[in-house]
Amino acid sequence: MRKIVYWSSMSLDGFMEGPNREIDWHLVDDELHAHINERLRTMSAFLQGRVVHELMADFWPTADADPENTGPMVEFAAIWRDMPKIVFSRTWERTDWNTTIKREVVPEEIMALKAEPGGDMVVGGADLAATFQRLGLIDEYVVYVYPVLIGRGKPMFRPTDDKTNLRLVENRAFGNGVALLRYQVR
Numbered sequence: 628m629r630k631i632v633y634w635s636s637m638s639l640d641g642f643m644e645g646p647n648r649e650i651d652w653h654l655v656d657d658e659l660h661a662h663i664n665e666r667l668r669t670m671s672a673f674l675q676g677r678v679v680h681e682l683m684a685d686f687w688p689t690a691d692a693d694p695e696n697t698g699p700m701v702e703f704a705a706i707w708r709d710m711p712k713i714v715f716s717r718t719w720e721r722t723d724w725n726t727t728i729k730r731e732v733v734p735e736e737i738m739a740l741k742a743e744p745g746g747d748m749v750v751g752g753a754d755l756a757a758t759f760q761r762l763g764l765i766d767e768y769v770v771y772v773y774p775v776l777i778g779r780g781k782p783m784f785r786p787t788d789d790k791t792n793l794r795l796v797e798n799r800a801f802g803n804g805v806a807l808l809r810y811q812v813r
Contacts, residue, residue, distance in 0.1 A: 629747050631747070631750055632765075642780035643780070667703075671748055672713060673707075673712045675752055676751075691704035707724075711725055717730055732762065734764060760789075767810065770783070794810060
């Protein structure tokens with residue numbers, strides 16, 4: 628059965644973006660980006676909220692056409708374009724780039740997706756991930772912790788009354804100071 632993986636980056640103090648949605652503190656060098664590409668290449672779908680999808684769609688569809696972008700960025704542009712995407716939005720009527728729109732997170736539909744053959748699926752965005760977490764649909768957490776304290780912004784995790792026990796299955800430090808922590812839900 629495929630897994631749902633919440634995949635995100637955060638500052639050491641737990642924020643995924645600053646108070647004005649800034650992510651300029653993300654230190655994605657070629658080493659880290661090559662690692663991310665290697666992992667994402669094995670996935671079967673991106674599950675995203677509208678906001679995350681818009682952010683991605685504003686840059687990645689043509690990023691490989693910019694001669695200033697590095698090899699790993701060019702590679703990721705192709706990965707992103709080719710990967711099936713499911714965007715959860717109550718307002719969108721249509722979108723491009725190999726994307727299906729769903730109005731709601733329906734647990735039975737997600738479980739049916741998980742039962743299909745193929746690679747794991749990545750859920751992105753704190754709001755959508757909070758819904759998946761509340762419904763018990765996340766199997767794994769992949770967190771890239773950046774060596775910066777930004778003070779405030781959008782937290783990676785929303786407050787909840789539920790406890791989720793995790794098991795560390797991988798950790799790695801990159802040359803730029805970013806630490807990868809990968810946990811499976813027990």
